[in-house]
Amino acid sequence: MRLRAVAAPDQPDVTPALEQLYRDFEQELLIPLWTEIGDLMPEHPRSRAVPHLWRWESLRALARQAGEIVPVGRGGERRAIALANPSLGGRPFATPTLWAAIQYLMPGEDAPEHRHTQHAFRFVVEGTGVWTVVGGDPVPMRRGDFLPQAGWNWHAHHNATAEPMAWIDGLDIPLQYFTEAQFFEFGRDEIPDEERITPDRSRSERLWGHPGLRPLSATSLTPPSPLLAYKWEFTDRALADQLAIEVEGYGGTVEPGHAAVRFANPATGADVLPTVRAEMHRVVRGAETAPVRETGSSVYQVFDGSGTVMVGDRTWTVGRGDLFVVPSWEPFSARSEAGATDSDSGALDLFRFSDAPVFEALRLDRTQHSNGKDDR
Amino acid sequence: MRLRAVAAPDQPDVTPALEQLYRDFEQELLIPLWTEIGDLMPEHPRSRAVPHLWRWESLRALARQAGEIVPVGRGGERRAIALANPSLGGRPFATPTLWAAIQYLMPGEDAPEHRHTQHAFRFVVEGTGVWTVVGGDPVPMRRGDFLPQAGWNWHAHHNATAEPMAWIDGLDIPLQYFTEAQFFEFGRDEIPDEERITPDRSRSERLWGHPGLRPLSATSLTPPSPLLAYKWEFTDRALADQLAIEVEGYGGTVEPGHAAVRFANPATGADVLPTVRAEMHRVVRGAETAPVRETGSSVYQVFDGSGTVMVGDRTWTVGRGDLFVVPSWEPFSARSEAGATDSDSGALDLFRFSDAPVFEALRLDRTQHSNGKDDR
Amino acid sequence: MRLRAVAAPDQPDVTPALEQLYRDFEQELLIPLWTEIGDLMPEHPRSRAVPHLWRWESLRALARQAGEIVPVGRGGERRAIALANPSLGGRPFATPTLWAAIQYLMPGEDAPEHRHTQHAFRFVVEGTGVWTVVGGDPVPMRRGDFLPQAGWNWHAHHNATAEPMAWIDGLDIPLQYFTEAQFFEFGRDEIPDEERITPDRSRSERLWGHPGLRPLSATSLTPPSPLLAYKWEFTDRALADQLAIEVEGYGGTVEPGHAAVRFANPATGADVLPTVRAEMHRVVRGAETAPVRETGSSVYQVFDGSGTVMVGDRTWTVGRGDLFVVPSWEPFSARSEAGATDSDSGALDLFRFSDAPVFEALRLDRTQHSNGKDDR
Amino acid sequence: MRLRAVAAPDQPDVTPALEQLYRDFEQELLIPLWTEIGDLMPEHPRSRAVPHLWRWESLRALARQAGEIVPVGRGGERRAIALANPSLGGRPFATPTLWAAIQYLMPGEDAPEHRHTQHAFRFVVEGTGVWTVVGGDPVPMRRGDFLPQAGWNWHAHHNATAEPMAWIDGLDIPLQYFTEAQFFEFGRDEIPDEERITPDRSRSERLWGHPGLRPLSATSLTPPSPLLAYKWEFTDRALADQLAIEVEGYGGTVEPGHAAVRFANPATGADVLPTVRAEMHRVVRGAETAPVRETGSSVYQVFDGSGTVMVGDRTWTVGRGDLFVVPSWEPFSARSEAGATDSDSGALDLFRFSDAPVFEALRLDRTQHSNGKDDR
Structure with a gap:
């Protein structure tokens, strides 16, 4: 532990008295807020993790x-x-x-x-x-x-x-x-x-x-989820149904060409785990999801298809099985595109898990949509 | 409105003064508790309805x-x-x-x-x-x-x-x-x-x-249930699954030979309607449910099979489509038996609906099992 | 039980066949919806109770x-x-x-x-x-x-x-x-x-x-309220505080000159009883509350002061201790006025209790304000 | 990032192939569970913090x-x-x-x-x-x-x-x-x-x-707490009341000689902040609290009086204003004793804050009492 007095507009003047004060702080295991506030209290989350x-x-x-x-x-x-x-x-x-x-x-x-x-x-x-x-x-x-x-x-x-x-x-x-x-x-x-x-x-x-x-x-069963497997046949069908309803003109998807389901506890409708949210997303060939930034982090795995994903300032072409992370408050979007090995008809299926239930339980969740609309 | 002074151990002496008091009560639209308490505050529910x-x-x-x-x-x-x-x-x-x-x-x-x-x-x-x-x-x-x-x-x-x-x-x-x-x-x-x-x-x-x-x-959808149909094929399969698990030795049923599902709001796991509970019960041929009494009332319809149902002091032989009511706190049980027109293999399928969500929301629910155990 | 066939635009033609059908209904303890719907399903609550x-x-x-x-x-x-x-x-x-x-x-x-x-x-x-x-x-x-x-x-x-x-x-x-x-x-x-x-x-x-x-x-204490007395000194002070804040220009009251507190369970903040809401209202001399109609019914008692209360089409001058009822969906308002026996400075203090928690628990609460704004 | 192959009973044999595998892991930014499990998944919390x-x-x-x-x-x-x-x-x-x-x-x-x-x-x-x-x-x-x-x-x-x-x-x-x-x-x-x-x-x-x-x-006010100050006069009186009830023989305290209140949101009864719990404890002169260990950490400040506190294997004599931390799962107890500067009659008043609401919201709370009884 080493406190450094630095010359900066929002810092106290660097004087021998200040240096002595910092040494005394160190001795007593104390750290001032004024040297740390930029790191601890940023204007918005700046993740220590990277995409x-x-x-x-x-x-x-x-x-x-x-x-x-x-x-x-x-x-x-x-x-x-x-x-x-x-x-x-x-x-x-x-x-x-x-x-x-x-x-x-x-x-x-x-x-x-x-x-x-x-x-x-x-x-x-x-x-x-x-x-x-x-x-x-x-x-x-x-x-x-x-x-x-x-x-x-x-x-x-x-x-x-x-x-x-x-x-x-x-x-x-x-x-x-x-x-x-x-x-x-x-x-x-x-x-x-x-x-x-x-x-x-x-x-x-x-x-x-x-x-x-x-x-x-x-009936007295409480969380967590009593259902131990969410089989692919149901997930697949639910996504196909959403896209079919969209085609019929009745919505049903998150946004055009983007269907998604959340794995839920059937006893409560809440997230399947107290601290982890899990979802499956399907983006139809040619569609692109609108960029979204959220507090909290996610891990994605490409389940099927291929496409391009944008995380913060990074862009990757991805295919089956590839895994990537989206740190807190980094914008994310995905585009479904034919890859070298895909047939032309496939969609991009993305499995996602995140820490969203933690943020919601602690009322720390915040979302910013590309249209400038904030949720809180 | 007519208040009657009656001679009874827990009633005031019938005197001209009492008679005059009751006339004055009537005049002012007042009714004493002491003449009504037996009807209004019974030791346990005595339903005005009958089976x-x-x-x-x-x-x-x-x-x-x-x-x-x-x-x-x-x-x-x-x-x-x-x-x-x-x-x-x-x-x-x-x-x-x-x-x-x-x-x-x-x-x-x-x-x-x-x-x-x-x-x-x-x-x-x-x-x-x-x-x-x-x-x-x-x-x-x-x-x-x-x-x-x-x-x-x-x-x-x-x-x-x-x-x-x-x-x-x-x-x-x-x-x-x-x-x-x-x-x-x-x-x-x-x-x-x-x-x-x-x-x-x-x-x-x-x-x-x-x-x-x-x-x-x-995701922002709130009660009531967004699911508008609970198809028979799922209900039937869920009941069959419970009975199969029971046969394998792992429980799964309410009691031996008695499977049951509740129709639930998939967004919350709660009752499908804010004031009405709905369930399907299956009693295998030869089985009998243990008598239960509950606050609140139910209506049953026989969906399939035949058997005998006991409600309070009444007993009926019932078959497909028959409807009957179970008033508050009347004991109920059902036995599955071959009827005149049934094949030997069938079970008794009972559809039930009740006002249980009202009683639970108001914390007035109480159940008494035949083994003397009370829930509250 | 007696079903009457009546000649009316929304009723079936009165014929011998209809009369016979109604006799058969009676025999089987059945009653059609079409003769009862006006009473059972009115456009809005029409209370059987009167003010x-x-x-x-x-x-x-x-x-x-x-x-x-x-x-x-x-x-x-x-x-x-x-x-x-x-x-x-x-x-x-x-x-x-x-x-x-x-x-x-x-x-x-x-x-x-x-x-x-x-x-x-x-x-x-x-x-x-x-x-x-x-x-x-x-x-x-x-x-x-x-x-x-x-x-x-x-x-x-x-x-x-x-x-x-x-x-x-x-x-x-x-x-x-x-x-x-x-x-x-x-x-x-x-x-x-x-x-x-x-x-x-x-x-x-x-x-x-x-x-x-x-x-x-x-800490494990659950409803209902563990607090067995809400003393007047606190209620009185809370009402006075709201009115003082209003005078200072910071709101705090329900509407101008109308302060109110709800008796709450301190362990949950919810209503003090699962089926009964209780409140104390204070209307300063000369003020009048805006008419409101609500599903559910209330009983009021004048705790102090005097004034005029309007319930549906009834208007009464009231004073200390007087009790009156407000049936479901009847508009209510109160005006504080000097009575024959009051000093000039007093406010009208109204104690109110109602069945609002029942309506909220069953999601049947609805409110209509005099400005035409509906709550639901 | 540097993975080390070590010879240990629960580790794979240290071979050139394993060393190469670890180098490949490093290259791909991968870390095995089997080298980390002792640190990441201990039998019980072992805090990185110290008392x-x-x-x-x-x-x-x-x-x-x-x-x-x-x-x-x-x-x-x-x-x-x-x-x-x-x-x-x-x-x-x-x-x-x-x-x-x-x-x-x-x-x-x-x-x-x-x-x-x-x-x-x-x-x-x-x-x-x-x-x-x-x-x-x-x-x-x-x-x-x-x-x-x-x-x-x-x-x-x-x-x-x-x-x-x-x-x-x-x-x-x-x-x-x-x-x-x-x-x-x-x-x-x-x-x-x-x-x-x-x-x-x-x-x-x-x-x-x-x-x-x-x-x-x-009434539409939601968390967090609308009450911005919890004045000492109320806290002090609440603690005194609990101790008086105990003296009268009716409980009221956490344990003999140990009164405590939690600062609560009056609109909900829940913790005053979504992520922080705050409490005031009073231990009467001569009394000692039973050791308790809990998941989650606390900071205490001595508000008044003096005594001895035991945190894990540390013991300190403390007086007004002193601050100390109790890391996750470290046992804690306190004894009220006259200090050099105290009068003989005082109690030990301890202000405590902790992260308990986080643990409860995520269902990670667990408590072990000195009598061997576990909660949760």
Whole structure:
């Protein structure tokens, strides 16, 4: 800790008395506001994170190598490899609040059971065959599926197939690291045989996966979401329906050519996790989303299609599996365009997760639309 | 108004002075508590309504006759015929708070557009071919479908087929009559052609009928339910799923052999209407539900199967379409049994609606289970 | 029950077939909508209640006579005499949802302990010396004090002085009578000596009666209001403060010359009782409130001052203690004027209670201001 | 960023292939979970902050020197000097989420008007004479007063006396710094004369400072707290009342000899600021609070009296004005004892603020009592 007296219009004159005062401050573990206010209280958020893009091809290749070299088991717990935002001090933090990692499981492997207060989800951009067992309920994982994993639930993974499988883990690890809220416990070392099955639908889906219907056996159930899998077939259909309604002239989309759904807790309609929002966006070929800036940060993964994304002053051409981050208050927009390997008809499907529920719970959410309209 | 002095242990002595006091009370429009307390403040609810059963066959036959004789149009508004609880003073009130009616529409007929603060729903026990247009969104009606119609939305009906069709209307008319909250407005006299279509799914279903997914275009949407139809195929599957989970040994049902779902607002998880709860119950052949008594009243309709229902001290054998009421604090249970016309394999499917959201909002809900356990 | 076929533009033709249909309806306990819709679904609320005024002088005189003649004790429970709206069928209902009564207790008398689900309050327009013991906590009652008595709490009264005392009881008896939610239990026959004291402040006031401060010992406390007395000195000062702020040019009042406070649950800020709202209004000499119509009904008592009140098409000159009712959707306004017995400087203080929380909980509240602006 | 392969039971074997994999990870900005899990996902919170004590005498002396040397004005905005937890990297953060500073204003000085999203409060441990003007409403500050300053409200300070004055500022600056939610705007350069007055009570207190009473003119008012000052006389009386009730044998305190109140939003009963909880605790001479550990961190200031406080494995003797921090999950207890300068009769009054509302909003709150009972 070292306080520096600098000559500046809004700073006190640099005098020996000031220098002595600063030394005394240091001695007593004190820091004045007037030297720090520009950093601590900026006119608007200036993120310490930067926009960055990770290519799926590279990620998957390195995860595959890790599959060869690094065993998965108790202690390390998961073969997960996290995105490290280049300006966040070499920590495995995609943004100041969000963790994003690729997880990789070899044929027949188990990732051991544990639980933690960190809220998590899985999202499957390719492959099939792994299930996650949550509180004794095996949940299959297939391309496009979104699996929330609310904090403090026991969970393990198993790859029941002959192929390796990779997927994306999203968690609020940085948020709980900064707020210092984390608890962790090891679970059973072996998953019993009756849980080592892969049903077509988990029990949670059979109880809670019917639109607008809630089981009476579970009315006292409180958050988080009792639904453990949001299958791609429903997400895909919901997006297609919105676009069809738009074509018929009745709205339904966020903006022209841009459909989107939010993964919601069917028991409350609220976000699927207390600290993480998850959405799927579809931008039809040729359409472009209007730039928006929001407090809070997001991680996107291209689920399908190709296009161009603009984050702050960065622009990237992206394709399936690519991941990128949008720091707080950086403008974001996306355009759907045919890539080298796409057919002409496809849309750009973007999976997004963010820390929006945190900002809303603390009443810190703010949005600025490109038309100059602010939400608050 | 006539106050009577009676000789009773908890009443004041009958004297000329008391008689004069009561005359003076009458003169000033006053009534003492001590003569009324037994009626007004009983130890537990003693409903003014009685349990009663209406046979579907009779209802439908009379509705058919009304279809021949009574036109439907502006002024009368609907060819609806309401259940009148025999002890509620000859008013068209199934229970003190609930209205239940059979509505009947002839081929090609329109029921004109209007809106009212009363919350309503349609439930279809047989037939197909009518649609309800709600705020310009045509919603098809088929057997087993549940269509909520929240207060103050414009709505009309049209029978687009060559057959008459009947269904059940449920509303909170008596509640709003007693509390004096009702508003009503006439709508357009003609439904425009673009709304005179019968899509397979309404726009509301295409936006909101995907499990756990909410459209981003509608995030500011508040109650009541944006979902205008709960199709039978989903209800049926949800009940079958619960029973299958029970067979597998994991619970999922309300009690053995008794599955049930509640129709919920997908935006909030709350009841589908602010004043009306609606549920579908399935009791497997041979099973019997445990008696329960609750504050508040219900109307049941047998959707399928047959069995015996017990309401207070009444017991009836019931079959498809039969309607009956359960007054406040009367014990209710149901047993599924083969009827004269049923196949042996069927279950008893009971549609139920009640005023439970009113009691919960006012914190007046109380439940007594047969095992002596009280909820509050 | 008797259905009449009448010749009218919006009614079916009166034919023998129609007459027979109506006889068949009666036989099956059915009533058509088309003959009832005008009564059940009016364009706006048309209350079955009428505006009415009860003079305090007459009420108090009759209560005093009842004090001489009618004992208070177990069975009758309370020497309470209720206002009976002249058009509500001779029932002791001030409005369709509200009970208002004068209660009278002779020197040394006890009103025995009981509890009931009906929500209640006391308001003291004159006198002092009675206390209410609520859950073992003795609460003194003095002129201007408001004492909420949430449902299902044990309570008793005792007059510890040498003078009789009268006050007003407000309850939701009619609401719970129509919805059939009532439970009642007798309490202890004798209040123990340690509860037969009259402290200056109840324990509830000492725990919860500090502005914006909540005791940590009670953080899990849920509604209803833990504060059992709202003393006049605070109410009076709050009204005076609002008027002073208005004079200084900073608003603070409802409208010019019209200050008002709502009695709120300090643990939630919500209404003091789940089904009853209570407020104190002060209209300065010469001011007049703008007419307002609202769904739901109110009972007013003049606490102090004199003036003219307009309810629907009725106008009355009122003074201290007078009670009147405002039925649903009837316009109301009040003007403060010097009465025969008032000094020139006084304001008109009006105590009001209503069923507004019921309407808000069920989303049936609607307000129409005299400027044509509607709230919903 | 530098990944190190280490030989450990739960780590992969250190091989050239692993070393190469780690170099490739670095290249692609990736970090594995298995090397970080111990730090990121501990069994329970292990705070990066440490318990630390700052002596009021030193703080005040340095603030006084700053008053001589450092002008207050636009740019630096405030003469505020913050506590810097010794293990938080030399940043002015008392804990990972909370800012605590001494602010000092010379006679006649103005601290210029601005607003920011950070939520703030003032607490006055000694002195009088400064007012804070909030949205044009001047609020006087006196010993013991607590003044919340919710985010995004304009505010300025002025010392209207001939004496310097010091007080404590608490804010959620670190939280908003990590989550990157901050906005800031400069206000008017001069406070107009009509706001340069020192009324006995602010308008906010006159509207909202009456126990259990809310002004009807402000019913649509939403959080944050409309009450801008919580005067010491009420806090003191509330604490005394709790202790008196305890003496009478009726509880009322948190534990024997330990009274406490929470500063609450009178419009909702919730915490006074969305991200900061504030409380006043009183421990009677000789009493000791039971150790408690909680997720989330606190800052305490001794308001009066003296005693011993235990934080984690640290123990300090404290007196008036001393400040100390309790990091997440560190046990805390306090004992009231006569200090060198205290009279024998005094109690230990501790002002506390914490980030508890953040933890509760995100459902991350957890408490462990010394009796082994866990909450949540």
